[in-house]
Amino acid sequence: MVCLGNICRSPMAHGILRSIAKTNGLEIEVDSAGTSSYHIGDPPDLRQQETALKKGIDISDLRARQFTVQDFDEFDLIYAMDDSNYNNLIALSRDEKDRSKLHMILNESHPGKYESVPDPYYGGSEGFELVYDLLNNACEIITKKLKDGTYG
Ligand code: 4NP
Numbered sequence: 001m002v003c004l005g006n007i008c009r010s011p012m013a014h015g016i017l018r019s020i021a022k023t024n025g026l027e028i029e030v031d032s033a034g035t036s037s038y039h040i041g042d043p044p045d046l047r048q049q050e051t052a053l054k055k056g057i058d059i060s061d062l063r064a065r066q067f068t069v070q071d072f073d074e075f076d077l078i079y080a081m082d083d084s085n086y087n088n089l090i091a092l093s094r095d096e097k098d099r100s101k102l103h104m105i106l107n108e109s110h111p112g113k114y115e116s117v118p119d120p121y122y123g124g125s126e127g128f129e130l131v132y133d134l135l136n137n138a139c140e141i142i143t144k145k146l147k148d149g150t151y152g
Contacts, residue, residue, distance in 0.1 A: 001105070002089060003081040006034030006064035009117050009131050010081060011044040013105065015052055015059035016132070016139045026147055031075065033067035035088040040064055045121070051128040055136070072098040077142075077151075079105040082116035108138040108145075 001013035014032035021028050034040075042064045043049070052059045069092055071078065078101045080086035086104055093099045106115040117134050120127030145151045 001030070001032040001079050001081070002035060002067055002085050003032075003117075004034055004036050004085060004119065005039045005121065006032055006066070007039045007042055007045045008048045008120050008128070009135070010034065011059050011062045011064075012048055012052060012128075012131050013079065013081070013135045013139065014062060015057045016135050017142065019057050020139050020143045021146075024143055024147055026143060028146065029075075031071075032062065033065050033071060035067055035085050037066045040066055045128075047125060047128050048120070048131070051125070051132050055132060067092070069094065072101060076101060078102050079138075079142075081105060082119065083114060084116075086114075105138050106134060108141045109134070 001010040001017070003010040010032035014030055018030040021030065044059050044062055049059055067089070072093065078089065080089055080102065086102065089102055090099065093102065104114050106117060107113065117131055118127060120131050
């Protein structure tokens, strides 16, 4: 799960997917990162933590890190939260194999549309709720596909 700062959208996606996967008995490794170095080592934004907790998801253990090219080797699926992150990841990719792992996360719920999860950082609390709703929907679909073995 990749966004810009790794303190709002991608830790929310990380927390949701690990929670849904656990509930479904799906053993997967979930991680998140930012394309920027702005918040390395920081916990998720308190506003995102509070929104998550209201939904029963604790993301207080997560710490921001920056995406590295080795992540293309470590992970099978890489989800960008918005088109800017997506383009940054394309720029970091080395070959078609790397690019084949890369997806816009909202293409899971709105296939082929390349819609972005809006950056909530400079807005009000409703932005963090919207992030949760969009990502929860997408992560439900990802989990179902992984569980059914119908990914791709
Ligand atoms: P995120 O949100 O990419 O969802 O973690 C942001 C966090 C920090 C900044 C921008 C977006 N920033 O400019 O510091």
